[in-house]
Amino acid sequence: xxxxxxxxxxxxxxxxxxxxxxxxxxxxxxxxxxxxxxxxxxxxxxxxxxxxxxxxxxxxxxxxxxxxxxxxxxxxxxxxxxxxxxxxxxxxxxxxxxxxxxxxxxxxxxxxxxxxxxxxxxxxxxxxxxxxxxxxxxxxxxxxxxxxxxxxxxxxxxxxxxxxxxxxxxxxxxxxxxxxxxxxxxxxxxxxxxxxxxxxxxxxxxxxxxxxxxxxxxxxxxxxxxxxxxxxxxxxxxxxxxxxxxxxxxxxxxxxxxxxxxxxxxxxxxxxxxxxxxxxxxxxxxxxxxxxxxxxxxxxxxxxxxxxx
Amino acid sequence: xxxxxxxxxxxxxxxxxxxxxxxxxxxxxxxxxxxxxxxxxxxxxxxxxxxxxxxxxxxxxxxxxxxxxxxxxxxxxxxxxxxxxxxxxxxxxxxxxxxxxxxxxxxxxxxxxxxxxxxxxxxxxxxxxxxxxxxxxxxxxxxxxxxxxxxxxxxxxxxxxxxxxxxxxxxxxxxxxxxxxxxxxxxxxxxxxxxxxxxxxxxxxxxxxxxxxxxxxxxxxxxxxxxxxxxxxxxxxxxxxxxxxxxxxxxxxxxxxxxxxxxxxxxxxxxxxxxxxxxxxxxxxxxxxxxxxxxxxxxxxxxxxxxxxxxxxxxxx
Numbered sequence: 001x002x003x004x005x006x007x008x009x010x011x012x013x014x015x016x017x018x019x020x021x022x023x024x025x026x027x028x029x030x031x032x033x034x035x036x037x038x039x040x041x042x043x044x045x046x047x048x049x050x051x052x053x054x055x056x057x058x059x060x061x062x063x064x065x066x067x068x069x070x071x072x073x074x075x076x077x078x079x080x081x082x083x084x085x086x087x088x089x090x091x092x093x094x095x096x097x098x099x100x101x102x103x104x105x106x107x108x109x110x111x112x113x114x115x116x117x118x119x120x121x122x123x124x125x126x127x128x129x130x131x132x133x134x135x136x137x138x139x140x141x142x143x144x145x146x147x148x149x150x151x152x153x154x155x156x157x158x159x160x161x162x163x164x165x166x167x168x169x170x171x172x173x174x175x176x177x178x179x180x181x182x183x184x185x186x187x188x189x190x191x192x193x194x195x196x197x198x199x200x201x202x203x204x205x206x207x208x209x210x211x212x213x214x215x216x217x218x219x220x221x222x223x224x225x226x227x228x229x230x231x232x233x234x235x236x237x238x239x240x241x242x243x244x245x246x247x248x249x250x251x252x253x254x255x256x257x258x259x260x261x262x263x264x265x266x267x268x269x270x271x272x273x274x275x276x277x278x279x280x281x282x283x284x285x286x287x288x289x290x291x292x293x294x295x296x297x298x299x300x301x302x303x304x305x306x307x308x309x
Numbered sequence: 310x311x312x313x314x315x316x317x318x319x320x321x322x323x324x325x326x327x328x329x330x331x332x333x334x335x336x337x338x339x340x341x342x343x344x345x346x347x348x349x350x351x352x353x354x355x356x357x358x359x360x361x362x363x364x365x366x367x368x369x370x371x372x373x374x375x376x377x378x379x380x381x382x383x384x385x386x387x388x389x390x391x392x393x394x395x396x397x398x399x400x401x402x403x404x405x406x407x408x409x410x411x412x413x414x415x416x417x418x419x420x421x422x423x424x425x426x427x428x429x430x431x432x433x434x435x436x437x438x439x440x441x442x443x444x445x446x447x448x449x450x451x452x453x454x455x456x457x458x459x460x461x462x463x464x465x466x467x468x469x470x471x472x473x474x475x476x477x478x479x480x481x482x483x484x485x486x487x488x489x490x491x492x493x494x495x496x497x498x499x500x501x502x503x504x505x506x507x508x509x510x511x512x513x514x515x516x517x518x519x520x521x522x523x524x525x526x527x528x529x530x531x532x533x534x535x536x537x538x539x540x541x542x543x544x545x546x547x548x549x550x551x552x553x554x555x556x557x558x559x560x561x562x563x564x565x566x567x568x569x570x571x572x573x574x575x576x577x578x579x580x581x582x583x584x585x586x587x588x589x590x591x592x593x594x595x596x597x598x599x600x601x602x603x604x605x606x607x608x609x610x611x612x613x614x615x616x617x618x619x620x621x622x623x624x625x626x
Contacts, residue, residue: 022531029427030438037442040456040499043467047459060459060467102351109348113340121352122626123617128359130552130613132560134585135606136362138369138599141590146379180358183351212343241449243563248590253570261451261563265570276459283455287448294447298440301447305504306511308553 048073048281055277070277077281080267081260088259089289091171092240095178099239100231102179103186104224108216110187111194112202122191128184129308136181137248144173144249170257174249178239185238185308186231192307193227194220233297234304237290260286363606370599380595389600398584399601405490406580410558412494413501417554418547420498421505426535428506429513430521439510443503450500454567457496458483483568486577493578497564501557505550512546513539552616559609562586581605 043061050058054068064070110122144150151169159166201223205215243261250257253266264286268278294301336342370389374380393399424442428435445453460466461482469479482492516539524534562582565574572587573579581601589598620626 023431026427026432030432033424033427034438034441037445037499037503039467040453040460041444044456044459055465059470060462060465102354105347106351106355107348109344109346112347113344115341119621119626121348123621124356124360125352126617126626127610127613128355130556130609131359131363132556132582132602132605132609134560134562134582135366135602136359137366137586138589138595138602139362139365142365142369142595177358180354183355184359187351212340212347216347237447241451243449243451243567244586247566247586251590261449261567264451264455265567269570274458276462276465279455280459283452287452290447290449294444295440298443299436302439302443302507305443305446305507 044280045284047276048077048284050277052275052277073275073277073281074285077267077278077285081263081282081285083256084258084260084263085285087168087171087257088240088261090168091174091178091246091259092236095175095182095239096232096236098175098179099182099186100228100235102183103231104190104221104228105216106183106187107190107194108220111191112212125184125187128181129188133181133244137244140177140245141248144177150176165256167256170250170255171259174245177245177249178242181245182235182239186235189231189234189304189307190224190227193224197223229297230300230304230307233293233300234308237293237301240290366599366602366606369596370603372596374596374599376593389597390604392597393600393604398579399581402579402581402584405578406559406582408490409494409561409580410555412491413497413558414551414554416494416498417501417505418551420502421550422509422540422543422547424502424506425509425513426539429510439503439507442506445500446504448500450561450563451567453496453500454564457492457499458568460496461492483575486575489575489577493565493568493575497561501554505554508546508550509543512543516542548616548619552612555612556609559605559612 039061046061046063047055049070050064050068051070051072054064058064058068106125110118110125150173154172155166155169158164158169158172197220201219202215205219210218241261246259246262250259250262252258253263255262264282267282268275368382369380371385371387372380372382373384373388428438428442432438460468463469463479463481463484466482468482473479480488483489520538521534524538529537560582561580565578565580565583566572566586569575572583572591574583582605585598585601585605588594588601617626
């Protein structure tokens with residue numbers, strides 16, 4: 001351990017040797033796991049920028065050399081994915097904003113008040129975080145297809161919006177679904193933050209005669225900006241990466257409204273097998289938005305995960 | 310921020326003196342009513358989606374609903390449950406699910422703990438390494454399934470490169486039913502062990518440094534210090550991480566679907582979640598798959614119920 005070197009009363013020589021050996025082993029393990037976590041990604045990227053011939057000939061993780069280098073795979077994958085990228089973004093962004101706002105409101109309402117059934121209501125939110133979505137898939141499909149076919153109802157309206165096509169209406173039920181099922185986790189994340197705030201903040205507002213809405217808008221919203229960042233990043237990553245709801249409501253990788261995650265498992269596949277150059281390019285492109293967010297806000301992302309547990 | 314609701318006490322004390330109008334006035338001014346729009350709207354939306362959905366699913370599971378048309382609620386019975394419990398596919402899926410749940414959760418916890426201890430002390434740029442270890446968690450299962458499909462590739466995958474370099478015959482990781490599940494667990498561990506590491510690191514950081522100091526002064530080795538003193542204090546972190554991992558193992562569908570791009574995952578890896586979705590959306594056996602989904606839900610509640618009760622008793626909710 002690093003602190004050991006600061007104490008000089010021991011047999012310094014043996015201590016240094018001991019510490020050094022241990023630290024070498026420790027760093028060796030750290031580097032080994034660095035490889036463990038990075039090799040699948042590195043291999044994917046290298047395969048994405050190789051020609052088919054080079055993929056067949058060279059080691060999977062080796063970078064392409066000379067003629068073996070190509071951007072053709074990425075270009076092809078980008079063409080295939082561009083429509084679904086748009087679908088993914090116009091679905092994820094409103095869904096994230098909606099669930100984050102509702103989550104913040106619910107958490108505020110639940111930490112603010114003191115009434116008996118509060119714990120019961122909170123429990124229902126917490127259980128909602130863990131419910132396997134399989135348990136609501138059949139109802140979801142029935143609800144949006146048969147009982148309340150919202151997509152079909154608003155299709156002409158959506159078609160008249162510039163840059164949008166009629167089929168984008170299919171994403172509206174998906175957005176609502178994501179908001180509704182995203183509320184529990186967002187509420188729990190915000191609640192843990194609001195609980196850590198000092199009581200005096202709200203008390204002061206109350207003594208000044210501020211209404212509950214005013215306290216929320218003037219006091220709570222401004223100081224919870226960092227938490228909004230955490231929840232937003234966490235929730236956007238979840239929704240963008242999500243597959244099962246899109247699979248249930250949009251169905252089929254060839255549907256024009258399919259988000260990226262739905263299209264990806266079918267790209268580059270043919271009767272003769274999978275073209276891994278194309279498949280890896282597509283996987284990499286699909287991951288770019290969340291990767292950028294992660295690299296820029298890794299600490300916030302980790303905080304979201306920690307709070308969830 | 311639990312501010313006490315003073316207005317209610319006032320209304321209790323002056324019960325006789327004030328009329329119902331002012332009582333109503335007090336009630337309408339109370340925090341409960343005034344804060345209701347804040348938690349009430351999200352609560353209603355969430356309840357309809359989650360609990361309404363569960364209830365509807367429960368109702369469908371008692372019918373014989375399949376194919377097109379509408380469910381017929383005139384005859385309600387447990388036939389679908391009986392049918393599922395006596396089918397070989399269901400039992401095989403349940404067994405696979407159990408293996409996945411136990412294997413995946415255990416190894417993830419052990420590896421995550423190991424990584425957390427590895428990075429906890431004496432590593433420079435420890436946070437950068439943590440960021441890399443956690444990176445797979447930011448990727449979609451659809452993406453990681455593609456990466457691992459390539460890793461597991463029989464002819465040119467890296468795993469077989471290692472295996473053949475060591476002098477063994479290439480292995481058909483996903484094609485051989487007796488090892489496919491192990492391969493899937495391996496890939497999922499790759500994705501999730503960064504998560505358990507982060508949870509454990511948070512736990513480790515809440516343990517005061519003097520405990521390490523004291524143990525060191527007593528002459529305890531580092532291994533002993535961790536095993537005897539530190540790890541027992543990480544019980545809560547272990548429990549909450551285990552709950553998240555187990556619930557995930559029950560509902561893991563996306564990774565398995567995305568590996569092959571079709572409803573039937575590689576032989577030997579069919580779990581309840583994939584069985585349920587296949588029965589519903591490929592074969593239109595709505596009632597049957599609703600019954601499987603209900604059983605899946607009960608299992609998930611069996612995991613989280615005791616956990617939440619424990620948390621509630623501890624007062625940490």
